[in-house]
Amino acid sequence: MSMSSSALSRHGLERRRSQLNDLHRFLAQQEQTFVTLREQVQAFVDRYTSNLGEHYLELDALESQLHCATHYLAEALRRNGIEVPLPRAPQATALPVLPQLPTGTALPAPPEAGQVELAPPSLKTLYRRAAMRMHPDFAASTVERQRREQAMMTVNEAYAANNRTQLEALLLAAGESPLRVMGGNADAMQTWLTRSEQMVQGRLRVVQAHLIALQAHPMHQLWQAIAQAELKGLDPLCVMANRLRSQIQERRRELYIGQRLLPESSLAQAFLRRRVERMGVAPMAGAASSQQARRSAPAEQTL
Incomplete structure (x- = not known):
């Protein structure tokens, strides 16, 4: 999604x-x-x-x-x-x-956490968000670029392996909102x-x-x-x-x-x-x- x-x-x-x-x-x-x-x-x-x-x-x-x-x-x-x-x-x-x-x-x-209304994002959406956060082109320095290149490799590997859990962990570690990562109780x-x-x-x-x-x-x-x-x-x-x-x-x-x-x-x-x-x-x-x-x-x- x-x-x-x-x-x-x-x-x-x-x-x-x-x-x-x-x-x-x-x-x-x-x-x-x-x-x-x-x-x-x-x-x-x-x-x-x-x-x-x-x-x-x-x-x-x-x-x-x-x-x-x-x-x-x-x-x-x-x-x-x-x-x-x-x-x-x-x-x-x-x-x-x-x-x-x-x-x-x-x-x-109403269901618990009634204000949480987002459905869980798709694997592709998680990948795009991770790419936005970790893409090397957004690095401010050479050291930052190298770190981002390594992180982006991990993101690509997780996406290729359909490893949703790893993508979620990478986004949460990068500071992404748990609501945007895990979704809510939309159903x-x-x-x-x-x-x-x-x-x-x-x-x-x-x-x-x-x-x-x-x-x-x-x-x-x-x-x-x-x-x-x-x-x-x-x-x-x-x-x-x-x-x-x-x-x-x-x-x-x-x-x-x-x-x-x-x-x-x-x-x-x-x-x-x-x-x-x-x-x-x-x-x-x-x-x-x-x-x-x-x-x-x-x-x-x-x-």
Whole structure:
């Protein structure tokens, strides 16, 4: 390997290390973006829960009682020979769960003598360096020329015999840098850089996927919608709370009727049919139940 190719190899490794550092800084920025956004959305979730949580709990309790009442009516009708479907059991309103970024893995330790980045020079390169140092034409005196002629003979013999060890010893004795003679850990450095790049890029894909999931989360979208409405002077959470109160009153009335219906009456069948239709409107979706989606939709439409 020539001196110029060694310099290029070293420059290439330095460039890759610089690129790895830039990539690592970008990863840290993306991680901080996720953490900041999640904290903002979580603050909204806490506010949302504080304003509406009690209403959802009360509504869940009423739905549970209604299910017991309608289940009793359905069983009574079946005992009387009237085949009716059982209403589906209500699902409790689930608390919103935001994506959580998994813990990252630390990069592997760089190879020892991390600043040494030159590959071992070739035998021809060693010979040229030895010739530059010991050639008789560079002698300053007759005595120096004779010494250089003797040394150059030894260099030529070592090169002809492919004796790398002797050439290295001659250069080191002449004051050549051990790094330029023996080379460094370029192969180990390249392996470390490749592995580190793969780890950082893999982690970056994970972080960006979680950031996209967080931005697409229903609570993030609801937070943005409510924030925009509040900038216009509106109070969406208050509107949603009022709608939940209205639903609570409706469920109370429905429960009052359901607990007092006689199983043999036609009203009982109509009551049960409406209950089955309402509970079977929407399937379960994700972490939130159809019941939660049904309750939230009227309030969110006011935004």
